[in-house]
Amino acid sequence: MDFYLASTSPRRQELLRYLDYQFAVIDGQIDETAEVGESACDYVQRMAKAKAQRGYTHAALAKPVLGADTTISVDGQIIGKPLNLADSQLILRQLSGRTHQVLTAVAMVNAYQCQCVLVSTDVQMRMISDDEIIRYWETGEPCDKAGSYAIQGIGGKFITAIHGSYSAVVGLPLVESERLLNLFLSV
Numbered sequence: 001m002d003f004y005l006a007s008t009s010p011r012r013q014e015l016l017r018y019l020d021y022q023f024a025v026i027d028g029q030i031d032e033t034a035e036v037g038e039s040a041c042d043y044v045q046r047m048a049k050a051k052a053q054r055g056y057t058h059a060a061l062a063k064p065v066l067g068a069d070t071t072i073s074v075d076g077q078i079i080g081k082p083l084n085l086a087d088s089q090l091i092l093r094q095l096s097g098r099t100h101q102v103l104t105a106v107a108m109v110n111a112y113q114c115q116c117v118l119v120s121t122d123v124q125m126r127m128i129s130d131d132e133i134i135r136y137w138e139t140g141e142p143c144d145k146a147g148s149y150a151i152q153g154i155g156g157k158f159i160t161a162i163h164g165s166y167s168a169v170v171g172l173p174l175v176e177s178e179r180l181l182n183l184f185l186s187v
């Protein structure tokens with residue numbers, strides 16, 4: 001076993017399995033409240049570092065810990081997971097027919113260092129009607145996804161274009177994560 005993944009996200013576990021490293025999953029739960037005036041870029045990096053750091057110190061581990069966070073940025077706002085249908089409606093109406101940024105940060109921590117990479121991807125959505133938003137909510141897919149949609153699922157039908165990293169939108173940028181793992185784990 002090479003490192004720990006501090007994440008409950010099945011997407012992150014699935015993506016990480018594509019890389020040539022062995023890992024075990026630990027809890028990375030933290031308080032995800034944004035600070036007043038905090039930018040989305042600062043916020044997502046702080047979250048990723050906190051998840052990795054919490055995992056590392058909490059479990060007193062001998063191996064490095066990787067943590068990640070995904071947040072939507074639009075109109076200078078930080079948009080996370082929807083709280084309920086009304087919240088999902090507010091979010092998807094805001095994203096409908098325009099381009100937003102999906103920010104994913106990946107952090108790795110060991111006894112000597114904490115390194116974090118930030119990946120920003122532009123995602124363009126077609127117009128989505130209120131009826132579609134309600135029907136989509138009823139599928140159960142949006143509730144645990146930042147921005148209230150999943151590009152890798154039913155939500156993919158709303159996406160007209162992306163510029164950046166697909167795996168980062170799903171929750172873990174593979175190129176940057178592998179680079180970070182090579183940095184920490186190469187002999």
Ligand SMILES: Cc1cn([C@H]2C[C@H](O)[C@@H](COP(=O)(O)OP(=O)(O)OP(=O)(O)O)O2)c(=O)[nH]c1=O
Nearest residue numbers: 007008009069070145146149150151169170171
């Ligand atoms: C935009 C988008 C987000 N997401 C997911 C990725 C993340 O799992 C989630 C954002 O929430 P996060 O707080 O980044 O992660 P998480 O709570 O799922 O897992 P953990 O903190 O334990 O690592 O949204 C998709 O699966 N598809 C998408 O298209």
